[in-house]
Amino acid sequence: AADRADRVALARTAISxxxxxxxxxxxxxxxxxxxxxxxxxxxxxxxxxxxxxVRVTLVIPEPTPFRTVMLDRIAAERPExxxxxxxxxxxxxxxxxxxxxxxxxxxxEGIRIPGAYRVLRHEYPLSLGVFGALxxxxxxxxVVSGWSTFASQAAAVWCRMRHVPYVxxxxxxxxxxxxxxxRAVKNAIVPPLVAGAEEVLxxxxxxxxxxxxxxxxxxxxxxxxxxxxxxxxxxxxxxxxSRRDELRAAVGVAPDDVAVLSIARLAxxxxxxxxxxxxxxxxDQRLVLLLAGSGxxxxxxxELAARLGVRLVLLPDLPWERIGERFALADVFALLSRxxxxxxxxxxxxxxxxxxxxxxxxxxxxxxxxxGRNGMRVPAEDHRAAGAAIRALAADPExxxxxxxxxxxxxxxxxxxxxxxxxVVVVRRVAGRRMVTGDADAGR
Numbered sequence: 393a394a395d396r397a398d399r400v401a402l403a404r405t406a407i408s409x410x411x412x413x414x415x416x417x418x419x420x421x422x423x424x425x426x427x428x429x430x431x432x433x434x435x436x437x438x439x440x441x442x443x444x445x446v447r448v449t450l451v452i453p454e455p456t457p458f459r460t461v462m463l464d465r466i467a468a469e470r471p472e473x474x475x476x477x478x479x480x481x482x483x484x485x486x487x488x489x490x491x492x493x494x495x496x497x498x499x500x501e502g503i504r505i506p507g508a509y510r511v512l513r514h515e516y517p518l519s520l521g522v523f524g525a526l527x528x529x530x531x532x533x534x535v536v537s538g539w540s541t542f543a544s545q546a547a548a549v550w551c552r553m554r555h556v557p558y559v560x561x562x563x564x565x566x567x568x569x570x571x572x573x574x575r576a577v578k579n580a581i582v583p584p585l586v587a588g589a590e591e592v593l594x595x596x597x598x599x600x601x602x603x604x605x606x607x608x609x610x611x612x613x614x615x616x617x618x619x620x621x622x623x624x625x626x627x628x629x630x631x632x633x634s635r636r637d638e639l640r641a642a643v644g645v646a647p648d649d650v651a652v653l654s655i656a657r658l659a660x661x662x663x664x665x666x667x668x669x670x671x672x673x674x675x676d677q678r679l680v681l682l683l684a685g686s687g688x689x690x691x692x693x694x695e696l697a698a699r700l701g702v703r704l705v706l707l708p709d710l711p712w713e714r715i716g717e718r719f720a721l722a723d724v725f726a727l728l729s730r731x732x733x734x735x736x737x738x739x740x741x742x743x744x745x746x747x748x749x750x751x752x753x754x755x756x757x758x759x760x761x762x763x764g765r766n767g768m769r770v771p772a773e774d775h776r777a778a779g780a781a782i783r784a785l786a787a788d789p790e791x792x793x794x795x796x797x798x799x800x801x802x803x804x805x806x807x808x809x810x811x812x813x814x815x816v817v818v819v820r821r822v823a824g825r826r827m828v829t830g831d832a833d834a835g836r
Contacts, residue, residue, distance in 0.1 A: 481502070651679075
């Protein structure tokens with residue numbers, strides 16, 4: 393009885409200090425009960441359909457070497473999912489690579505709007521076939537990648553109309569500056585898409601922060617990284633190490649030169665003019681800048697490098713399967729983009745064991761770069777800060793070696809497997825929730 397009286401007195405004291413305490417306690421209890429209910433729902437669904445995979449349809453802008461390989465692996469190795477990918481087009485960002493998916497894939501294409509690429513930084517095909525393709529795939533769950541293509545926007549509408557749950561895959565973040573009209577359009581499109589999603593997959597830290605800022609609960613957010621096969625890149629880097637001098641000589645780089653590599657489209661948003669200025673700022677005669685990519689900035693970059701006295705080598709195109717040969721040339725990898733929601737080339741460089749110099753507009757810089765450990769993060773468009781980072785790395789071979797080792801260590805935990813597991817868990821959880829809430833036959 394004395395213990396009970398003490399507990400009552402303690403509770404009264406706590407409530408007098410914080411009158412909202414009982415309400416918060418009820419809210420916490422409600423959240424715990426809701427979470428337990430969802431776990432029970434998923435378990436019930438799995439028991440009912442243990443032998444039947446979840447039909448999941450991904451609506452994606454375009455095939456890429458990194459994402460397509462991951463989907464190939466899911467289709468081949470994860471029988472829990474029956475996977476279909478609907479691609480808005482063969483290439484909405486005017487990529488030069490050719491990808492042949494090994495998973496079930498549909499290319500929607502559609503009428504392309506003139507001028508869309510200049511405004512949106514990608515094509516905007518009116519992929520009207522997305523509605524029929526979704527119906528034919530009969531999904532239990534749809535994964536909608538982004539919100540800037542017609543296919544993704546239409547898929548979210550189709551899901552709401554057919555009562556099929558969707559998971560939103562987000563790469564975008566709020567780090568880079570946007571024109572006022574861009575912010576207005578995004579603020580009109582994104583909130584309903586986010587609110588309608590059962591759960592959210594993000595590619596990294598900045599995308600997660602953007603979703604938290606938009607009110608998504610932390611427990612509804614999981615990582616589905618933009619990444620590569622880290623182990624395979626490491627093996628290739630080790631294999632090519634013995635050919636390093638040969639490969640460098642073929643492009644005019646001497647053994648004692650310090651080669652700074654950037655792989656990017658030669659476009660203004662990639663900040664390559666800042667990189668040329670940064671190499672000039674570093675003021676080290678051993679530095680040579682290697683650029684791999686194509687685009688309309690080529691002539692301007694050549695003129696700028698000549699004017700600033702920067703040794704510039706524009707590398708010829710290689711098939712993506714030989715991309716490791718480009719990383720084998722380099723001592724430092726740099727990406728100083730003005731706009732770069734992620735930047736998978738950073739994954740490739742880190743997995744290849746290179747120190748990194750990245751701008752603070754590169755999404756990967758917040759997951760794959762520990763400032764001072766495996767490189768430096770610098771403000772976008774600040775050639776002096778980037779030059780100081782390049783100068784420090786150029787002057788110290790041991791610093792470069794240690795940073796390169798750290799890059800591989802960081803990438804080791806950012807490969808395919810954790811993201812594949814997260815996708816499987818999220819999709820099965822959402823499908824189980826739908827089964828229990830009585831929408832199992834919706835949209836069929």
